[in-house]
Amino acid sequence: MSEQKDIWVVIEHAAGVVKSASLEAVHAARQLCSQSGGQVKAVYCGAQSSEGVKTVARSGVSQVLLIADSDLENYTSSRYLTALLKCMGDAPPFAILMAATNHGKELAPALATHLGSGLATDCIGLDYNESSGILVKRPVYAGKALSSLEFSGPEPVIITLRPNAFRADPVTDAKEAPIIEHSPEWTEHSRLLHLKEIVKGSGTIDITEARIVVSGGLGMQAPENFHLLEELAEVLGAAVGASRPVVDNGWREYSNQVGQTGRTVGPDLYIACGISGAVQHLAGMSSSKCIVAINKDPHAPIFDVADYGIVGDALEILPILTREFKKAVQA
Ligand SMILES: Cc1cc2nc3c(=O)[nH]c(=O)nc-3n(C[C@H](O)[C@H](O)[C@H](O)COP(=O)(O)OP(=O)(O)OC[C@H]3O[C@@H](n4cnc5c(N)ncnc54)[C@H](O)[C@@H]3O)c2cc1C
Known part of the structure; x- marks a missing residue:
């Protein structure tokens, strides 16, 4: 040495x-x-x-x-x-x-x-x-x-x-x-390489660097429902993540994918919405400091790693969270 x-x-x-x-x-x-x-x-x-x-x-x-x-x-x-x-x-x-x-x-x-x-x-x-x-x-x-x-x-x-x-x-x-x-x-x-142009992707915060990540899975039901995550993310200054099938379906870009074959995040707060908690997803987010899960199924494995769990329909709960966080931020 x-x-x-x-x-x-x-x-x-x-x-x-x-x-x-x-x-x-x-x-x-x-x-x-x-x-x-x-x-x-x-x-x-x-x-x-x-x-x-x-x-x-x-x-x-x-x-x-x-x-x-x-x-x-x-x-x-x-x-x-x-x-x-x-x-x-x-x-x-x-x-x-x-x-x-x-x-x-x-x-x-x-x-x-x-x-x-x-x-x-x-x-x-x-x-x-x-x-x-x-x-x-x-x-x-x-x-x-x-x-x-x-x-x-x-x-x-x-x-x-x-x-x-x-x-x-x-x-x-x-x-x-x-x-x-x-x-x-x-x-x-x-x-050997020349940069021709940079086309900016959607979202301004890189999920790997974000302090808060709001992620959606198949439980979000359809791509048009992701605006609910974006609205909450905007209030919290968060990045939006996704599970792999959401990306495979073309609902979100690959740069949003959290998990074994996606990106690894370690934010202060990870809010998993309509995500079951498969081991491949957990591989990308389980080191988050605080995990909140919203899922209709009380037995979903995501609740095993969550610090706080909300059993219910993410499509109904997300607007309520956004409204309440907005009030708290403005107070
Ligand atoms: C080699 C390999 C690599 C993989 N890599 C990754 C990876 O990097 N990232 C990744 O995420 N996955 C990865 N996967 C896929 C992984 O195994 C799971 O299939 C995937 O994580 C499941 O995604 P999901 O939770 O969105 O969907 P699902 O497992 O279908 O879960 C949907 C959840 O939403 C809930 N739900 C339904 N409707 C609502 C509602 N209205 N409100 C609230 N909750 C609702 C359901 O109860 C359910 O728990 C990989 C798989 C393999 C084999």
């Missing part, structure tokens, strides 16, 4: 707004460095210095490595990979952390393959000790068990972190870290 214990955090942003999952990764890296004695450096790839860079500089990192190039304004794996490798040169950090978002899930394995490093994905726990280095915990078997892993082999080790698993209060007392600019050097590999 090398003496140098610096940790890089690859920052994800959309139009200069830093993703909360990246700030969680900074928090996790700071905790590790408080044990290992290393420094946290944020790597920000973007068109130019922006408000996002300043946000990161004030997040408690020691340094921001800004890789500035107009080709990095929007993420593409080959450009980000090339830029990171160039920035690293022959002085790799001890570890690289990033959020287990769609981008992180693509970039991390590419980076690990390129560097021949160990990769642990979707981690929900991190620790450090002198003899083993970084130790990680990650869910396995569709969330039914937790595995603990340690790394061997070359550094940097690459780790992606499940959004919402490392939440912390925002840092308010940090000094603004220095911003060190780097320029990428584009290679043939980096030009």
Whole structure:
């Protein structure tokens, strides 16, 4: 294991707004460095210095490595990979952390393959000790068990972190870290992919990052009833999720699907409406801090994991919840 214990955090942003999952990764890296004695450096790839860079500089990192190039304004794996490798040169950090978002899930394995490093994905726990280095915990078997892993082999080790698993209060007392600019050097590999356009999907909040998720299953009866979920979500500032058959039926987009073959969420509050609670669905939401289930069937398995259960027709209960939450929010 090398003496140098610096940790890089690859920052994800959309139009200069830093993703909360990246700030969680900074928090996790700071905790590790408080044990290992290393420094946290944020790597920000973007068109130019922006408000996002300043946000990161004030997040408690020691340094921001800004890789500035107009080709990095929007993420593409080959450009980000090339830029990171160039920035690293022959002085790799001890570890690289990033959020287990769609981008992180693509970039991390590419980076690990390129560097021949160990990769642990979707981690929900991190620790450090002198003899083993970084130790990680990650869910396995569709969330039914937790595995603990340690790394061997070359550094940097690459780790992606499940959004919402490392939440912390925002840092308010940090000094603004220095911003060190780097320029990428584009290679043939980096030009393998060109971004043509981004078409925005429906919904503004990514379900993996939302603090509240309101999800609908087949019990919602028909796609036109999902407006009931959207109305409640709007009042609560929540994202709308769905079970797999709802997505298979074309009622909602795949990006909404929660579960084993969908996305994994860990919000403060998960409201499951007309969802039976099949094991494949639970795999994607059982780590939610508080689960509320609305189901007509009092024996539905979702009630086994729910903190609060409402037995009844979701189509009747949802408007009542929306009305009452609206009153509470406005009070
Ligand atoms: C390999 C594999 C991977 C899978 N991956 C996923 C996955 O990622 N995500 C996922 O969700 N599923 C997944 N599934 C499917 C999973 O097994 C279930 O079939 C699915 O979760 C059931 O969806 P549901 O709860 O919406 O529908 P159902 O099981 O049909 O449940 C509908 C529920 O709604 C209730 N209900 C009906 N009407 C009302 C009403 N008016 N008000 C209130 N409640 C009502 C019923 O009592 C029932 O409990 C996977 C399956 C396999 C085999």
